[in-house]
Amino acid sequence: MEKREKFSSRLGFxxxxxxxxxxxxxxxxxxxxTGKYGGGAFVLMYLFFLVVLGLPIVVMELAVGRGSQKSSAMSFNALEPEGSKWHVFRYFSMAGNYLLMMFxxxxxxxxxxxFYKMSVGVFEGADAKQIENIFSTLTSNxxxxxxxxxLISVIxxxxxxxxxxxxxxxxxxxxxxxxxxLMLVLVVRSVSLENAAEGLKFYLFPSFEKMREAGVKEAIFAAMGQAFFTLSVxxxxxxxxxxxxxxxRSLAGEAVSITxxxxxxxxxxxxxxxxACFAFDINPGEGPGLVFVTLPNVFREMVGGRIWGSLFFLFMTFAALSTIIAVFQNIIQYARDLWNWPLWKSVLINxxxxxVLSIPCVLGLTDWSSFTIGGKNIMDIEDFLVSNNILPLGSMVYLLFCVTRYGWGWDNFLREANTGEGMKFPSGKGIRFYLTFILPLIVLIIFVQGYMGIFFK
Known part of the structure; x- marks a missing residue:
């Protein structure tokens, strides 16, 4: 069997x-x-949940990977107690990676x-209605x-x-x-626009009044959900x-750097x-509309908008492509670990x-657009299965595997996490109690909340 590759540098990892x-x-x-739930007040809440929810599970995932020297195809087999069934999770893990890439x-x-359209000047001279039509034309073609x-898959x-x-x-x-x-260049351009200060105030100024208006409970769940899902654990x-x-290097410090x-x-x-939105009096929405309709309208108003718009969509392409490459790598290595496939075979077949599996998402927006389940099209269904099922339940598996004696166990996890130089993962009884009993409960609440959002709108 060929030797497993390693990263050439810590920065690369x-x-x-x-x-x-x-x-x-x-x-x-x-x-x-952030703007909706109180600006800076929400950011502080989000950072708190990032540390208490997301960070420990990132350390646990890294520890299981490094301790086993395997992808999720074989990592549980290598570490689980004899006779236990933790390795069954590998099928759900791979389903989650495939489902994520399918949309x-x-x-x-x-x-x-x-990025291409902005670079070649498709948006030049377009009014607000035409900009909206460019997106609706793309998503119906x-x-x-x-x-x-x-193309992006082949890249x-x-x-x-x-x-x-x-x-x-x-x-x-x-x-x-x-x-x-690119981000830093775009920030300098954006904050130097006239009336940019109003946008910064809306975004970062802590407003507990705004949080109360939107609902404190809703803000807490939004912060918990965002902190949890942003790390793709x-x-x-x-x-x-x-x-x-x-x-x-010890893993807590590496997890902090990633976070x-x-x-x-x-x-x-x-x-x-x-x-940018406040400078041109354009309401910043959420989701695809923000990126594909609102921001092109902003760039239309801006001097040199074609250049700034091209840079922005290049940055967005890199953000998307970095995730696609990372998840593809996981899928490709999974098949290599499980069936000993050579690299070329795993790349080709996967x-x-x-x-092929990504085609239904495109069809769900076009030829099969009438097909919905609970008001969700194919893309929304795939997103829901990953975000509200695979990620929280998978996080629960990693969590319980690392803290209970029925899995890898607390001592083995700590030993792996704290091997090497750098920040150590805390080992006190209070932390262990929190990770064993309280954090799984919080993850369960996030899981249930996803379904509550569907059935009790």
Whole structure:
């Protein structure tokens, strides 16, 4: 069996792991809910939940990956007590990764399409109605969406086919560094616009009054949900990168670096969006409308808007592509660990299957748009299955596996997490009690809340 590849540098590991966590939710959801639920007051609440909810599970996923030196295909087999069935989770883990890519590649394709459209001047001279029509035309054109979905998938597969160091690590380092530079350039442009200060005040000024208006309970659940989902924990996508690193550094410090980078991108996205929207008196919405309708309207008003718009959609493409490459790498390594496939075979077979399985999402927006379940189209159903089922339940599995004697166990987890230099994971009785009894309950509440949102709107 060929020797398992390792990252060539710590920076590569942190950027790729953060790239997996940094996704489109950082840009089209976080800034909006921050503004809605009280600005800086919400950010503080979000950061608190990030530390007490997300961070421990990131450390646990990394520990399971590094301790086993396997992807989620075989990591539980390597660490579980004899006769236990933790390894059954691998099927749910892989289903989660596949399901995520079945709709995420379509949205990533939209980003690539908009970068192209903005670069070649499709938006030049377009009014607000025409800008709206450009998006509705894209999302109703089956063949165009298929083209962009397949293109971004092939780009990601090509990167993964070169291997971990020469492909995934090399390209992701360039993309993530470029992403951070692009963001800072866009922030400087945005905050220097006239009336930008009003947008900054709306976004960051702590307003408990606004939080009360929106509902304190709703704000708490929004902060918990965002903190939990932003890191992409629970599907084994973080664990895979733990399996590629050595024992030189302890895992708590690495998890903090990943979390800080993820949060930085989310917060800075708001520094781009709100000052620009307020400068041109355009209401910042949420979701795809914000990115594909609102912001092109902002760039239309801006001097040099075509350049700034192109840079923005290049940044968005990198954010999407970094996640796609990371999850593809997990899927490809999964098949290699489970069936000992060579790299080319895993890339080829998984690539074909991934692209074929992504077609229903495109059809769900076009030819099959009348097909819905509970008012949700195919993309929404796939998103719900991942975000509200696989991620919380998968996080519960990693959590219980690391803290109970029926799994890997607390002592084994701590030993792995704290091996190496750097910040140590706390080992006190209070922390163990919290992680064993309270955090699983919180994860369960987040899981139930997802269904409450459907049945009790």
């Amino acid at each position: 942190i950027l790729i792991s953060a790239g997996c966590a940094i996704g489109l939710g950082n840009v089209w959801r976080f800034p909006y809910i 995420y590649t379509t949205i990533g394709g939209w980003m690539l399409a908009y 089956r063949n165009e969406m298929l083209f962009w979905m397949i 990601a597969l090509a990167v993964c086919s070169v291997g971990l160091q020469n492909g995934v690590e090399f390209i992701t380092k360039i993309m993530m560094t470029s992403l951070l530079v 629970g599907a084994g996508s973080i664990a895979i990168f733990g399996s590629y690193i050595g024992k030189e 800080v980078l993820d949060t930085f991108v989310a917060v800075v996205a708001g520094l781009i969006i709100f000052p 690539g074909v299957v991934l692209i």
